[in-house]
Ligand SMILES: [Zn+2]
């Protein structure tokens with residue numbers, strides 16, 4: 565199946581994939597720095613469309629056009645700390661080419677980014693500890709919660725729970741059948757854990773959600789994915805009870821308690837949730 569152009573998921577994956585191997589100007593605080601050439605080439609080769617460019621002081625800035633819309637996937641370099649340039653205003657949108665974007669860029673940097681990005685995009689697979697239950701997520705999740713509430717701490721035995729919220733019909737069982745266990749939670753109606761019937765590891769849970777009820781969304785436990793590093797949190801919630809030794813890294817939004825999904829989720833993500841209530 566050809567890869568779906570899912571800009572939110574691709575942007576998130578790129579932040580995990582950019583490195584010193586993909587462009588030597590990379591830094592932890594500004595990972596997109598210097599990555600525009602190789603990013604434009606990889607996105608073009610994987611998703612098609614055109615390559616555009618705009619003039620910056622002394623250099624060209626390259627980006628993509630997908631389905632007729634500008635897609636500047638390395639534009640966080642203009643807003644993250646240590647930015648070298650102001651964001652283009654306006655963008656010149658000059659039609660360019662892959663060869664122009666890659667001029668003078670070592671091929672190994674292109675290969676490093678393409679390899680990392682393809683590994684970081686869905687489908688993602690995961691499973692329990694004994695291997696009886698295996699599953700596949702057929703798309704990126706809608707949103708990823710890092711919950712620091714005391715219920716999650718108790719139920720995980722750790723400092724927080726990391727849950728990827730995704731439509732239940734995008735969680736495909738490859739083997740086994742989880743058992744459902746009603747468990748109290750921060751929500752007064754509790755949650756329902758889906759656990760391996762043998763090793764009892766929790767794979768996902770169902771919470772009541774105002775928009776769609778209980779069973780249309782799975783809260784997948786990110787730690788059960790085979791490659792959980794590709795699914796970092798979008799938000800930290802209930803940080804009023806966060807363990808004091810855990811330092812937030814500033815890359816995700818932070819709420820002391822719960823939050824309003826309609827205001828916080830990107831519009832295309834919230835539209836996916838609303839589509840479930842139709
Ligand atoms: Zn198991």
Ligand SMILES: [Zn+2]
Pocket residue numbers: 711712713714715716717725750802
């Ligand atoms: Zn919680």
